[in-house]
Amino acid sequence: MLIGVLVDYAQNFPCLKRMDLSNSKYLVETPDFSETPKLERLDISGCTNLLCVHPSIGLLKKLVFLSLRNCSNLVNINFDRGSNQSSLTVLDFSGCIKLVNTPDFTGAKNLKYLVFDGCSSLSSVHKSIGGLLKLEFFSLRNCKSLVGIPNNINAMKSLQHLDLRGCLKFENLPIGQYSYMWLICLIVLDLSFCNLLEVPVALRKLECLERLNLQGNKFRTIPSIRSLTRLTYLNLSHCHNLETLLDLPPTSDSLGGRYFKTMSGARDDRSGLYVFDCPKLTKWLYMDGVHRNIEHVWLARLIEKPCHFRCGFDIVVPRDFPLWLGHGYIGSSIIRIKNLNVNEDWLGIAFFAGFELNNASKGDIDQFHWCLFDTCEHPVDFDDVTNDMTNPEPKIRLPYNWLVTEKDEVENIEAKTKENNLSNVGL
Structure with missing residues (x-):
């Protein structure tokens, strides 16, 4: 009965630009969207009994915003390879706990924000992800069944924020698979609690990186990060196997502080160095032929370039006063x-x-x-x-x-x- 009402509603409003079906607890299947070609915003969030999204959703070429947040029974969604979602900017699947695969993104070349947080059954990301050259924000936080992402993420030249926190089956990150592209705009990389056994050596190529979270992993050492001269946040806490930290970035004239100008909500995040609960890690670095304290090196960077560090500055290390x-x-x-x-x-x-x-x-x-x-x-x-x-x-x-x-x-x-x-x- 509800589907019939929605179909009639859509047919009567062919110029409809916004449709809010959020929290419709009896909605099992969405209507055919071919009757609403001018739709710009579609909110289906919180429809906990939704099982099927009509494939005509891929024909909404003026759609800018699509949210399926917390559609907890949705298993699959198909945009169809021939779809045209050229206007789609925001796509949110967070909380879709039964979603197994991501859709094909071929028809959504202009996506900027893509979120799959808490999709605990998600096992793979479609290879078309590498074609999203305008994507700025990509989050797969707490996708506990995800084992990896396609190598072609390196081609995402606009990506600024990549969040893989809590992807427990993640064993490696395919950074550096392409020699001509290295996620050149990436500012934030969160790989915390991913059970990583090693950190990619190619991490040093991410020269725009300002925030790196590696806490809670299983690696024994991390490669040199001297080239990450814009880094203002480094978290290595709870890395119980970490034995060696080769170096830290020196002070530099590199222009930093982009994170606080470009990322939403950035002003609530502090800068700092976090290296606690790492029982095997020595507190000394051997840099430029001299043994130095970890915190002294980091504090020197703050003194030299305070404009790179915003919202307060923490150094949390095991040390006497x-x-x-x-x-x-x-x-x-x-x-x-x-x-x-x-x-x-x-x-x-x-x-x-x-x-x-x-x-x-x-x-x-x-x-x-x-x-x-x-x-x-x-x-x-x-x-x-x-x-x-x-x-x-x-x-x-x-x-x-x-x-x-x-x-x-x-x-x-x-x-x-x-x-x-x-x-x-x-x-």
């Missing part, structure tokens, strides 16, 4: 900055927090330390206001936007505009 700390507290404390002699040469304030875990439970914190960096030249006055605050959680109270340049403000406005635009199309 630095000897040059000015003040410290033990236990849960709330610290208030009273007087701040801000100098235009300042990069910021360094805070150190140390955690000691009980052997009984990893989640129990035995001791917690707050420490603040202080100098005689530019003193920072602060006091402990723990007893004056109703919320006992440890925190630092800083003036809001205590040091924001005019350039930062312009960038904030541009990033917010892009975020709003993506929100309008469902991202």
Whole structure:
């Protein structure tokens, strides 16, 4: 009965541009879309009993946005090789837990955002993926049955964000299969918790990369990443077999910070280095004939090029507190900055927090330390206001936007505009 109503509705509105069928719990099959050739936006998300999408969906050449998010009973979808979806920009299959294969993307050459997050039954990606030369965002997060992706992803010259986090059966990444193309625009690569046994040597070719997440994998070493001079985020935590980190990128004049200008929601992400819970890893690097601490090398990059690092800066490594700390507290404390002699040469304030875990439970914190960096030249006055605050959680109270340049403000406005635009199309 519902299908009949939808067909009549479509036939009566041939100029229809938007159709919202989201959360239609009785919808089992979509209508024939040949009666709505001008459709631009189609939302079928949350239709948990949907089993079949009519193949005429491939004929919607003006369709810009298509969401099948959380259609949890959908097994297959066919766009047909002769389809024409030349306007399609956003395609979202996240939460389709029974989806086995991706569709053929041949008719959707202009896709920019493609999401398959949480498609736990997905086993393969159609080889036509390499033809999506305008794709910018591709996420397969938590596709636990996926064993690999086609080698031709290297040809995706516009791809900026590739997320494969939680693809548990993933054993290698086909980077570097083509000598003439190396994902030349990739800014973000997330390979965390993929059970990787080795990191591709060709990773060093991703010279635009700014964020690399390799945490939770099984490799023993990673190849040289000295060429990744724009890198501002590196996560190697929970790599229990990691023994050797050959080097870190040196400081460079390379133009960085693109991530915070181009990616939606980027302003919630911090820059930093995370190398904790790696019991076999030495804390020393042998770079340029000298033994150096991992954190010292990374901190030097921040000091040299602070404009590359946004939204705060973390260094989380297994280490004792630095000897040059000015003040410290033990236990849960709330610290208030009273007087701040801000100098235009300042990069910021360094805070150190140390955690000691009980052997009984990893989640129990035995001791917690707050420490603040202080100098005689530019003193920072602060006091402990723990007893004056109703919320006992440890925190630092800083003036809001205590040091924001005019350039930062312009960038904030541009990033917010892009975020709003993506929100309008469902991202």
